[in-house]
Amino acid sequence: MASENVVLADRTRRKESNPKGESKPPKAIKAGKPDVGAKDKVPAAPINPNAMFQEGFLASVYNEKPCKPVVTRFPPEPNGFLHIGHSKAIAINFGFARYHGGDCYLRYDDTNPEKEDERYVRSIQEMVEWLGFKPYRITYSSDYFHELYRLAEELVKSGKAYVCHCSDAELKLQRGGADHKGPRYACLHRDRPFEESLSEFRAMKEGRYKPQEAFLRMKQDVFSGNTRMWDLTAYRVLDATHHRTGKEWRIYPTYDFTHCLCDSFEKITHSLCTTEFETSREPYEWLCDALEVYGRLKIQGTVLSKRLIQKLIEAKRVRDFDDPRLFTLVGLRRRGVPPGAILSFVNELGVSTSMSEIQIARFENAVRRYLEQTVPRLMLLLDPLPVIIENLPDDYLEEIGVPFSPKNPEFGDHIVPFTRRVFIDRSDFREVDSKDYFRLAPGKAVGLLKVPFPIRATTFTKDPDTGLVAEVRATYEKPEEGSAFKKPKTYIQWIAASEKHASPVKAEVRYFHNLINLPAEVRAKPEKKTATAKGSKAQAVDAVDAEQGPAVVNADLLDGREEGAREDDAKTAFLEDINPNSEEVFPNAMVEIGLHEVRKRAPWPEEEGEKKEGRSGPETVRFQGLRVAYFCLDKDQSEEGKVVLNRIVSLKEDAGKGA
DSSP states (O other): OHHHHHHHHHHHHHHSOOSSOSOOOOOOOOOOOOOTTOTTOOOOOOOOTTHHHHSSHHHHHHHHSOOSSOEEEEOOOSSSOOBHHHHHHHHHHHHHHHHTTOEEEEEEOOOOTTTOOHHHHHHHHHHHHHTTOOOSOEEEGGGGHHHHHHHHHHHHHTTSEEEEOOOHHHHHHHBTTTTTOSOBOOOTTTTSOHHHHHHHHHHHHTTOSOTTTOEEEEOOOTTSSOGGGSOOEEEEEOOSOBTTTBTSOSEEEOHHHHHHHHHHHTTOSOOEEEGGGGGGHHHHHHHSSOOEEEOOEEETTSOOOHHHHHHHHHTTSSSSTTOTTSOBHHHHHHHTOOHHHHHHHHHHHOOOSSOEEEOHHHHHHHHHHHHHTTSOEEOEESSEEEEEETTSOTTOEEEEEEESOSSOGGGOEEEEEEESEEEEEGGGBOSSOOTTOOSBOBTOEEEETTOSSOEEEEEEEEOTTTOSEEEEEEEEOOOOTTOOOOOOSOEEOOEEOBTTTTBSEEEEEEEEOOSBOOOHHHHHSOOEEOSSOOSSHHHHHHHHHOOSSSOOOOTTSBTTBOOTHHHHHHHHHGGGGBOTTSEEEEEEEEEOTHHHHHHHTOOSSOOTTTOSTTOOOGGGOEEEETTTEEEEEEEEEOTTSOEEEEEEEEOGGGGOOOO
């Protein structure tokens, strides 16, 4: 049975001409080269994009089937926004082809018009290019609808497909009940003459059946131990308008039927899929060629499912699919995560056939390491406290040169004003001094970064309504001529008030925390390779509902027709696990004026997916807020006209500042 259907797929291949010609040498990622002293150049972060293809699982995949040219594909369904899990599929499919001098298609699996939309099509291409990849060609499963239908008729004529009219309840019984533990048996329509099935299939195409009244099933092996061989659906009736073909079709092929045949049409040499598709290997081979698999990526403490994210949006728990708390790729981009950091993270994880369940902290560590050498540093105050330096005149103004990065002189430097009135962060002042405290307190001196001499606090006043310190008075500790300069024990960040320099830059800063409240036992567990996620209700639902592009039907889903009631309670319950404090806002923050030059010279770092004209959105304005965190500009602007900053990741010292 299998060999005959492979012949069917191979015959289709032979009818197609090779559109590619000779193989090309591998295309290497070009890392930015710093031009020392040039302020308009931003070096790209050094990564080794080829590491996961040189050894391990993906190296063995190629060694088992060495060929030139290599052709792969990334086949998402355009029914939602891509998330962090898709970045692994993108990096592997596009990267595998590039490493071996081949090409990768971006193929939209648009076989379900009820859920697909052009905005998802546009977003998917944008995210692929943002990650630094260029598709060889952009195709759609709908490009092949006529050829797919022709092959479906051939399958019916050969006696390997039949039209079924069973209900969901009947299908469930045929498959041994809800738990598959009961006796299994074949559908009563399975042995109908092929002429009858062909007539019924054409009736489906002509619109004589409503949805779920008839569907074409492949005649596989209902007694196989693999649920994916239990006579899967090849075509079903859908009453919907397709985003490309309109009302031309009344029937649509399923992923199980479409995927392998489109691979054949496009002469895909290596069909790389995630491990939840591993049980689909047998039906894939049943229709076409061999399938290779790699491990799927899950992230703890967040939601990846399109359906669950939509529920969060409807419940106004998040703004949209690009909310920075989400691990959609549009959300990560808005949060400021560079595309190269995502690719480095995927490369660091490596590839295996086990499912990878990754703690958010590991992902953030990878992003932090990436940003450390690639973005400038600016002084930023989350909760500013004014300090008046009483022994400086009202019109005092000194311009001080500050480097954008002490570790990267090629970033250059910039000027900041120093005046009689400066701001420090409230966390850098104490009303009562102690021996183990080295920042500002009454009677204690502290250095201001890059300012020649320290300041010493003398007095402070408090707001009678809030009880908070409202203002600090200090003196500038410039030694008398001939006296020795005593270096302070600590330097703190500051921003001066200067009308001439439009300083400070007022900002609203948004901090993002885990969207899901993870149970303590889950937070304490190390990362693991597993088949399912455990922990909160949201994770449990997400393990069933997570979508990595085109979804394979779960064991208790009937060929794409979900038992809706099965998950309703769980999907409602998962909202209980949403962290109500997942976003923290600092409405009165300040940034130094160096932000203007950082903004002008964006993207930081300069990478393939962002350096093109028109691609540098506000999220490419990235910097380290000294002693605070890494930040980027958001597309929003506050009601008061302030810039809005998103925290990308914290600093290593974020667990607690030193004394």
